[in-house]
Amino acid sequence: MSSTHPNCLLPLPTATAATSIRTRHAACLLSAAALLAVLPAAPLAAAPRTRAPILLNVSYDPTREFYQEFNTSFGKLWKAREGVAPEIRQSHGGSGKQARAVIDGLQADVVTLALAYDVDAIAERARLLPTNWQARLPHNSAPYYSTLAFLVRKGNPRNIRDWSDLVRPGVKVITPNPKTSGVARWNYLAAWGYALRANNGDERAARDFVARLYRNVPVLDSGARGATTTFIERGIGDVLINWENELLLVTRRLHPGNFELVSPSVSIRAEPVVAVIDANAKRHGTLALAEAYLRHLYSDEGQALAARHFYRPAVSSAWERCAADFPAQPTFTIDEVFGGWQRAHAAHFAENATFDQIYLR
């Protein structure tokens, strides 16, 4: 085998003169140096420990804008009280996925997730907080709540007014996948609750109604934001079912005039919940900070910020101040209709439960 002319993609003259070797060395060294030069320029992301306490808030998708403002507000408060501003870090994603990450070791000091079931999962599977966590804060640990509404295109061309319009043949409904998305479970339960009421509590009729609704769903996105993007940016579907706060953000701030919000005759009271992850916060020495952080959500300022980001304040005095800004929406709760998250999950979203049966059929 000839070795003088390397048979490679980029043929090279072979090394003969010492000078040539030297230039090659220089070139090699140069590329290595270029790489190494990057290293000192990048102050290690595993940051030098500063005095400022660090708090990690693991949250779900549509809360990004709200917590960005809330963290600034809380930072000022804590600095005034303790003399040092905390560094608050955020992580966002689908609620179920985020809970999974905390179970697998994501070092959350607090979680602010879309539904109680996800926090239950953390308590049960990883035992990072007591199972009675929901009783530790006012209003069932839900400092703000929302409901579900419909988003339709300008002028409401398909004339969609209520849940019953979503099962009409040919209407395309956008809702995410209940297996991965918090809001998708709320959507499903809201439709089910409506159908129960419309059919005098007949479970079979409700099941049939929800099955017909999901037959009108062309694509199941994995999360709330993905579904909004599908409907708005990609222009797919006639109606989007999503958090009222997300839809108010679209109709009032992001795309005023292009879309319309429709409030159905009845919807579910959807309560995102917050909790301190005791085991993590204790280990990080941030328990007091984490508790104060969540308490601040119930303060006048926290409630006002929630309302500014279209969440309905849970504290009644705060709600009275801003009720006029929200659509009138009769609601039922998950406890009234389904007997709580654990039972709703077992009956509807567990492996081979009702959702699997009607969607796969």
Add this chain to the structure above:
Amino acid sequence: MNPFRPPIRPVPLLLTLVALLFLLGFLALPLAIVFAGALQQGIKHYLAAISDPMALAAIRLTLLAAAIAVPLNVIFGLAAAWAIGKFRFPGRQLLITLIDLPFSVSPVVSGMVYILVFGMQGWLGGWLAARGVQVIFAVPGIVLATLFVTLPLVARELIPLMESQGTEEEEAALTLGASGWQTFRRVTLPNVRQGLLYGVILCTARAMGEFGAVSVVSGHIRGLTNTLTLHVEILYNEYQSAAAFAVASLLALLAVVPLVVKAILSRHEH
């Protein structure tokens, strides 16, 4: 004019045109759109988007991951290619297959593997956590995931090269009294220089552009475990498409840097 220039024939011309149109439509145009999207709200917005503290943290993390993964892959790639290309030994084929593994396994799966090993519910996670070591949802996890997906790139570039070159030159050097290290430094390394450079470029680009595996182990903590690719996704999901495109264009530019370095080095060569 070249008098021996062949007449223009329709079929090669057509094929060339098709290839050019394909490149234009699927490569140049999307890239141009990224840059146009990045600048749609003006240069001020562009600069603001890439100098945002969260963006800077993402840039640092991406460069850090690449700066660790690339040199390690160079060392590993050289060693592996040298062993495989110059020697015959039992288990050689197995080693080649192992090196190829990160190519054949989906990045998402490799991310999950790290969660199964280093997660709190995994084999090592609890033991490490008790000793205060956090691997996944922290910087080490990002580096590990990057290392894993880029592992074959340098080795794969060098193995065929070293194999085709055989061992005659090294044997000659040794007969002439060179030490092992001298042989490697003066004969083997210069012979594979170009391939190594190309491997480094591929490796750097992939390290900076990796999304799947890193997304699984990241935990998406802003300013801490978000790489550039993850930051682009977040910005897009926040309806900040101009900023998302700005950061994406920066990522594209970063990937071009090694190519430029290579072009300059190659010019010095001639």
